[in-house]
Amino acid sequence: MTEKLEALLQENRTFDPPAAFASTAVARDPGVYKVSDRAKFWETFAKELHWFAPWTRLLEWKAPDAKWFVGGKTNLAYNCLDRHLDGPRRTKTAILWEGEPGEVKRLTYEELHREVGRFANALKSLGVKSGDRITIYLPMVPEIAIAMLACARIGAPHSVVFGGFSPDSLRDRMNDSKSKVLITGDGGWRRGSIVPLKANSDEALAGSPTIEKVVVLKRTGNDVPMKAGRDLWWHDLVPKQSPDCPAEELDAEHPLYLLYTSGTTGKPKGILHTTGGYMTGVYATTKWIFDLKENDVYWCTADAGWVTGHSYVVYGPLLNGATTVIYEGAPNHPGNDRFWATIAKHKVTVFYTAPTAIRAFMKFGEALPKKHDMSSLRLLGSVGEPINPEAWMWYWEHIGGGRCPVVDTWWQTETGAIMISALPGVTTLTPGSATFPLPGIGAELVDDAGTPVPRGGGYLTLTRPWPSMLRGIYGDPERYKDTYWSRFDGRYFAGDGAKIDDEGYFWLLGRVDDVMNVSGHRISTTEVESALVDHETVAEAAVVGAKDDTTGQAIIAFVTLKGGLDADAAHGEMLRKHVATKLGAIARPKTIIFTPDLPKTRSGKIMRRLLRDVAEGRDLGDTTTLADATVVDEIRTRASTSPQED
Numbered sequence: 013m014t015e016k017l018e019a020l021l022q023e024n025r026t027f028d029p030p031a032a033f034a035s036t037a038v039a040r041d042p043g044v045y046k047v048s049d050r051a052k053f054w055e056t057f058a059k060e061l062h063w064f065a066p067w068t069r070l071l072e073w074k075a076p077d078a079k080w081f082v083g084g085k086t087n088l089a090y091n092c093l094d095r096h097l098d099g100p101r102r103t104k105t106a107i108l109w110e111g112e113p114g115e116v117k118r119l120t121y122e123e124l125h126r127e128v129g130r131f132a133n134a135l136k137s138l139g140v141k142s143g144d145r146i147t148i149y150l151p152m153v154p155e156i157a158i159a160m161l162a163c164a165r166i167g168a169p170h171s172v173v174f175g176g177f178s179p180d181s182l183r184d185r186m187n188d189s190k191s192k193v194l195i196t197g198d199g200g201w202r203r204g205s206i207v208p209l210k211a212n213s214d215e216a217l218a219g220s221p222t223i224e225k226v227v228v229l230k231r232t233g234n235d236v237p238m239k240a241g242r243d244l245w246w247h248d249l250v251p252k253q254s255p256d257c258p259a260e261e262l263d264a265e266h267p268l269y270l271l272y273t274s275g276t277t278g279k280p281k282g283i284l285h286t287t288g289g290y291m292t293g294v295y296a297t298t299k300w301i302f303d304l305k306e307n308d309v310y311w312c313t314a315d316a317g318w319v320t321g322h323s324y325v326v327y328g329p330l331l332n333g334a335t336t337v338i339y340e341g342a343p344n345h346p347g348n349d350r351f352w353a354t355i356a357k358h359k360v361t362v363f364y365t366a367p368t369a370i371r372a373f374m375k376f377g378e379a380l381p382k383k384h385d386m387s388s389l390r391l392l393g394s395v396g397e398p399i400n401p402e403a404w405m406w407y408w409e410h411i412g413g414g415r416c417p418v419v420d421t422w423w424q425t426e427t428g429a430i431m432i433s434a435l436p437g438v439t440t441l442t443p444g445s446a447t448f449p450l451p452g453i454g455a456e457l458v459d460d461a462g463t464p465v466p467r468g469g470g471y472l473t474l475t476r477p478w479p480s481m482l483r484g485i486y487g488d489p490e491r492y493k494d495t496y497w498s499r500f501d502g503r504y505f506a507g508d509g510a511k512i513d514d515e516g517y518f519w520l521l522g523r524v525d526d527v528m529n530v531s532g533h534r535i536s537t538t539e540v541e542s543a544l545v546d547h548e549t550v551a552e553a554a555v556v557g558a559k560d561d562t563t564g565q566a567i568i569a570f571v572t573l574k575g576g577l578d579a580d581a582a583h584g585e586m587l588r589k590h591v592a593t594k595l596g597a598i599a600r601p602k603t604i605i606f607t608p609d610l611p612k613t614r615s616g617k618i619m620r621r622l623l624r625d626v627a628e629g630r631d632l633g634d635t636t637t638l639a640d641a642t643v644v645d646e647i648r649t650r651a652s653t654s655p656q657e658d
Contacts (some may be wrong), residue, residue: 023401027408027441029417033390037437039300044438044451053452054080054479055295058288061331062086062095064261067288071477076497076504077484078477081264081288082620088268088291089165090259091620092330093125105335108309108358109154112341119154121333126255127154132162133253138193138225138244142167142260145270147191147223148316149173149182149209151200152340155229155246156316157326159195160269164287169267171282173452174209174317175200176613181280185272186220188282189256189486193225199232203345210236264288270486271319281424281495282486283319291331293429293480296326297450301419301433302362303391311337312364313351319425320395323480324364328429343369349380352411356384363411364393368618370403370411375551375574378410386411391436394420395418396617398520400542401444407445422446422520426496426506428480431455432518444542445517453478455518457510462500469511469536471524473503509536526620528565530555533598534584535567537620540601543594544569547587549577554610554618555601558627566602568627570610570647579606603627605651609643626651 021458034040051071058067058081067084078228096102107119119127140146146168150156154173171189173182186194196213199206200303202514217223227239229246238245248260265286272280302310302324310329314320329336337358343351355363373380392412394404399420405497408418417436432455434447441447449455457470477519481504486494499505509521520526521536528535537555544553552572560566573579584604592600611619625631626648 023442023444025401025405025443026415027443029437029439029441030415033303033417034437036305037435038303038305039435040437040640043450044435047451050452050476050478054292054296057299058292058479061147061291061295063089067264073477075502076493078289078481080292080477080479084264084288085261086288086291087165087259088287088327088331089128089161089260091291091295091325092164093121093128093599094259096121096333097125101333103575104333106330107154107157107338108335109338110354110358111153112204112339112345117154121457124154124158127158127250128161128165129257130250130253131155131158132165132257133255134227134250134623135166135168135193136257137160137249137253138227140166140168140193142262143267144168144193144318145171145189145191147171147173147182147186147189147194149177149194149196149213150229150316151174151175151197151207151209151231152315152321152338153200153229153231153342154338155197157330157338160316160322160326161330162257164268165257165259167262167266169269171270171272172322173272174315174318175209176315177317179212182212183216184213184280185282186223188272188280189270190222191220192222194220194223195229196242197229198236199233199234201232201341203342206232206234208234214239229234233652265483267425267483269322270321271425281488284483284486285428285480286483289479289481290428291327292485293478294323294328295331296452297430297433298324298334299332300435300450301421302364302393302432304332304334304362306333308334308361308424309337309359309388309572310334310362310364311339311355311358311360312395313339313343313366313369314364314395319428322333323429324395334539344372347380348373348376349383352381352384352386355386355389359384359388361388362391362393363389364395366396366617367394367399367403368396368612370399370407371545371552374403374406375572376484378406378577378599379545381410387413389413389416392416392418393420393594395423398422398446398522398538398542399444400538400545402545404443404544412515415613417441418443420444422508422518424506424508426482427474427478428482430480431474431478432520435623442517445513445519447517449518457512458500458503462503465512467512467514469509470509471500471505472508472518472520473500475503526556528555528567530557530565530567530598535599539595540567540569540591540599543591543599544571544587544601547590549573549583550587551575552610554620554623556620556624556627558624567599568623569601569604570607570623571604572609603651605647607643607647607650609646611643611647623647 065085454476557565
């Protein structure tokens with residue numbers, strides 16, 4: 013007997029594309045889903061970009077290895093910058109930056125092109141050649157995009173490390189990639205405090221023998237030590253360089269960047285993306301999913317240290333000639349309305365953020381967004397994890413004013429670009445569903461034996477190669493095969509579960525290692541969390557499975573209520589009954605622990621691993637990436653006194 017995931021949650025609300033939106037949408041023909049040749053579909057977009065030399069073969073595919081646009085020569089930075097300079101985009105704002113203290117800076121495409129050329133020449137002056145790896149450890153300032161584009165311009169693969177990572181994490185990534193140069197800053201601003209990037213870098217560099225030079229950006233002005241012969245100030249090195257740096261004509265499969273993601277072995281995986289296919293994938297998905305128009309002000313709130321920042325803060329928007337907003341700091345500093353104030357201030361039209369952020373804002377209530385004029389918005393997006401229906405509805409109503417389509421997107425570091433999402437001018441939306449695989453993407457659910465599951469729950473696999481797919485794990489081809497291609501023969505599987513409803517809509521259920529086995533039923537934490545947040549008193553919820561002698565695993569829920577509400581045993585019993593009503597008795601939590609907040613990384617991801625440690629009474633794992641480590645201590649105290657259902 014094969015196993016599959018239970019599909020418990022039902023959602024019947026639907027929203028058609030607004031007529032005015034659909035009439036001018038970039039993708040407006042429902043026939044776009046009828047793609048007979050997926051490779052040719054992507055080729056259409058590739059032909060809209062600049063190539064120094066055309067490809068001779070569109071695709072070479074021998075699972076699990078793909079080569080796209082074989083023989084083609086291109087350059088991603090050229091496509092992001094140079095090809096926009098012959099028309100009115102030359103003087104259009106490319107980057108609109110706001111620092112946490114409130115400074116605003118705008119760079120036109122012409123100005124950005126000039127700064128990228130200077131920094132590319134600066135790297136060359138330090139001996140950097142095509143193929144050399146460069147590590148970038150910067151705050152969210154314009155220079156992070158400049159550094160990335162400069163690396164792409166000269167063919168030096170970059171490895172961006174999130175500024176919230178520890179010295180150990182930085183060291184591991186520099187050493188695995190054998191980076192030649194580190195680009196960092198004296199610090200960055202976060203909730204009014206300085207993140208000590210240079211101090212962290214110095215600690216990491218003590219064990220990083222391949223780094224020859226360190227370029228340091230002065231951002232916060234705090235005193236930092238500079239090592240003679242190794243460390244160079246950005247403001248001393250870069251301004252004296254020529255802005256003229258011709259883009260290297262690179263093979264389509266030339267390595268573009270490494271981005272490290274966590275691995276089950278404890279050793280981060282260096283996900284490798286290459287130039288031509290990645291460029292095509294992010295160009296196409298940004299254009300169609302975010303329906304970009306020439307006058308849009310587009311804001312994706314991700315940090316460039318994550319793949320969303322690569323694809324949908326820097327490369328995707330600039331490939332499309334858009335104005336992309338970059339914000340440096342925390343979403344709730346100096347007030348909980350910072351995002352809404354920023355949207356109003358800069359007349360943002362397209363806004364893309366994470367469900368964790370949306371649920372946090374729900375906790376603060378709708379009065380804060382109501383303070384700000386956000387009528388400029390016309391499209392909303394969600395990224396990072398499945399969005400529960402009530403968060404989707406809150407987002408649609410209180411941020412979008414009931415007029416903005418919400419595109420929920422599924423993809424991964426490994427996929428490089430969005431795989432499953434609505435097309436806002438075509439797709440009928442239903443809250444909580446990512447809707448359908450994009451044209452050109454083959455996706456299927458399978459059960460534990462690899463048999464396709466046309467309806468119900470299963471493991472989400474991709475069945476055909478796509479241009480932006482990872483080309484491997486850096487330095488470890490066997491790990492690449494074992495991690496992504498060994499579970500189901502000929503299929504890409506990276507660990508996510510999903511369900512398909514009777515209308516063919518895809519509903520993401522999160523990581524399969526976040527599936528609980530309760531009395532033989534495989535239940536997704538995402539569905540239980542969605543049922544909890546469906547209750548009018550709940551702002552946020554995180555659910556984990558804990559060992560249980562009777563049922564195998566018990567459902568433990570950590571719940572944050574909306575402001576001012578009592579959190580007593582009676583309230584917990586009410587929420588248990590609510591979940592049982594929504595999903596069935598099998599999904600009823602055994603324990604509900606009320607907490608004022610949940611443990612999250614600085615990017616907003618809930619650390620369920622730590623919650624499992626709390627639920628099972630174990631010592632806590634690494635907490636260095638938490639935005640507020642004191643939250644876990646509070647949760648442990650509350651867990652020890654929370655009543656359990658018999």
